[in-house]
Amino acid sequence: MADQALDGTSKGQFVRVAARRGASLHLTVDGDPVEAVEGDSLLAVLLLNGRAVRHLEFGGEPRAGFCLMGACQDCWVWLSAGERVRACTTPAADGMAVWTDPERSGVHG
């Protein structure tokens, strides 16, 4: 059981208000270790731990997703095999290595 605080504060953008029971997952985001709970979406993992998901290809401004339902495509991230996924609709998995910049993931693009 992971011990995510439910005290109404968060070091990231999102605040968890419902406890989640399940296996602890260990992932990396741009090489840094993060913890999650089974069932968490990648976007929840990213935004419980930070304020942005990626930087726009045009001009580099930070972005953190927008529609949260798989329509706007603002929350793309990359997995180690170079696979591009939508963070809001992709469940976190143990051992996943997530990259917010495709140039840094295993395969370009």
Added chain:
Amino acid sequence: MAEVVIVGGGPAGIRAASVLVEAGLRPVLVDEGRRAGGQGYRAPARNLDLDMKGLMGTEAAKYARLHGLFASLRERFDYRQGTLVWGIHEKTLHILADGIAGTMPYDALILATGATDRIMPLPGWTLPGVFTLGGAQVILKDQGCLIGNRIAFLGSSPLLLLAAFQYHKSGASIAAVVDTTPFSAKLTALRNLAASPRTLARGILYRAALRRAGIPVIEGATPLAIDGRERVEGVRIRYGRGRERFISCDAVAYGHGLKPETQLAELAGARFWFDPVFRLWLPETDADGRAGPDLYLAGDGMAIGGADAAEASGALAAHALLADRGRPSPGQEPARLRRQVGRLRRFQRGLAQAFAWPVAQAAALPDETIVCRCEAVTAGDIRAAIRAPLGPREVNRVKALTRCGMGRCQGRFCGPALQEIVAAACGEPVADVGRLRVQAPVKPIPLHAASELEQ
């Protein structure tokens, strides 16, 4: 019997499936979601300690009934969860599930594709911390998370007070609810909409509860900007007699009501008409949802009507499909469903008049404001293209020149604003500047999947 495919796992799709199952068919239900229920009635994850009954409030019984219906039918139709339909060509769906592309031929198709938030761009709306109003509700039900530590609810929508109330009950710190709709417009709508005033009356109860909790509810306001460097730091609004106010917050839930997801209907051959009340292009259908040969539409993906209308219109589309194939309809008579859907959709039209899409905000957008968040195209880029010698006066031409609407989201979020900005810049009625066309893939897919369509 022929292959009948339903796209969409919300109330409309589930009810359509139930009618077809009762009639002895075994339809395929293709759902992009991983759990049935769509966005509004989404089933929470099993391991999430969430009070769905409390969150669904007055709709808790309907929510439970729909999921009960789904569970009871589960073995009697072919449920394909986590499956995206990204193209439709010659009565074949092009699908993608777990990264694997495939095709699914159909003899008859019911599209119940739901809706997304309609958004009017605003300076600062692309900052991290700004999310759609519907998305703010989804992340709470789907992940048990709030969108921020201190949240402003901003826009014009009957859902604004509901979402704020759900957040309040979940322990959120709410900086303010800022509604561009004046309270007087809500009261007028309440009087005019005696047919089905429940949604609106509930909103007025939520408003009172939020105010009792000390949360400012500001109505008839004009949003000026979302301010911040790197992330949301606050919202600037004008209200009352020209007073300006800065509301400090780290997240904004923003929206202007809902907009049907019509991309697949267009690829399947539906024709479109301009609805002057919603100011949207909507697919043409008869009262039962027939949109073309072997093509039926239902739910919010056809016309915004809410969850009750979605359920009834899903059943209605299934009855129409059965009638067209000469099969007897089970149970409920279509005439009653038709009256119910008609009444609920008339009510939504009334709401759309009260909670107006802020057309003036489009014309007044500062040139430097981003309109297309995918390609970072500004209002000024669009106006400059139109003003150029022999500049375009039609939205698809403007799109081709500026790339506004050409990005990852295929114009889902900038499209309605683009129409208004082009109309204002050209001095034409919005219905006369054209309709943004879509093409496959309707959502981005890996290259290997796209290449299969070429073959």
